[in-house]
Amino acid sequence: MAARETKAPITEEVNKTEEEVDLDTSSKAALVVVSLGADRASQIYKYLNEQDIEDLTYEVAKLGKISNSQVETTLDEFYKLCLTHKMMTDGGLDYARNVLEKAFGESTARNLLEKVSKTLQSKPFNFFMKGDPQALLSILQNERPQVIALIMAYMEPEQAAKILEQLTDEKRIAVIEGMASMDRVSPEAIAIVEEEMKRKFATIITSEDNMSLGGIDFVADMMNNIDRSTERKVFDQLTKSNPDLAQDIRNKMFVFENILDMDDRSVQRFVRDCDTKDVVFALKNASEEMRSVFFSNMSKRMADSVKADLEITSNVRLKDVEEAQQRIVNIIRKLEDQGEVFIKKGGDDDDDIIL
8 A cells, every 4th residue: 555655655756757758949840840741841841041941950850758748739729820910910919819819818919919019020021011002013113123122032922923913014023033143131232122112112121131032943933923814924935034033944844743733634644744754763752642633633544554663663762763754743834834734733723724
């Protein structure tokens, strides 16, 4: 009896200690990343600068054992912060305060708003985020392409796409080239642009750290949201003036994984033009969902052949897999240009669907 009486308090004390340990902000960030899984976490990493990636990776590596209670508490806090951020950017401070107070109470709402407000205030050109595209266009259209490129790099791709559609042909290409070649922008350069825009917006927001902006990925994401007519016009002009950049953007706009979003008829069409060996290599490390899309849209004879080859094909280099996938992507892009397949993109593409 005595032994059992001494063990119970010790166990309770250990559990209590584990549950009461408060994680710091860095550990919480690492916990969120781990909870997302490798694939989703990799999408977050591309938006971070090198120092942030190094710091976050270090925190993930030393995270150690975490209790279920800590996981639930951290993810709940992360969800609430994301919700608060969206309400503030979409509906404004008053709207966010009213909704949050009703949902979580006055005290929690106040804490959430304070945390998110600091984040929003630290982002340069944040005053553009809720601007009407036509109003912003009237302000930006007379600015230098380099200035427009810098400001648009801070916008959401959908908002940037609306601005891009309305620019003149000449300025549109110059802005795209400016964003695509943009990498890391110093605080000094941002401050100069913000000072120039101060007369018009009466707002200067300082930046303390270099930030990763623009780049090929951003341009590709933006191009995925503009209308087809503008896209074709951009690429026609860009191919003449900067063919390498045009191809780099095209390569980023549609990747092998996007095949999952294609309709069956389009998949059946491009599969007919694919080399069987390329299909085998491309599917070697593909998901079961991707394999299913291919097998269900090819003839039984071809499907049986590919499945048999997949069983006996081994020691395939990742480089060979990626090259095979890229060749298939190139076929799809070519057929799309010819109007024979349909690639689902952001925005309204109803007029481009091939029936």
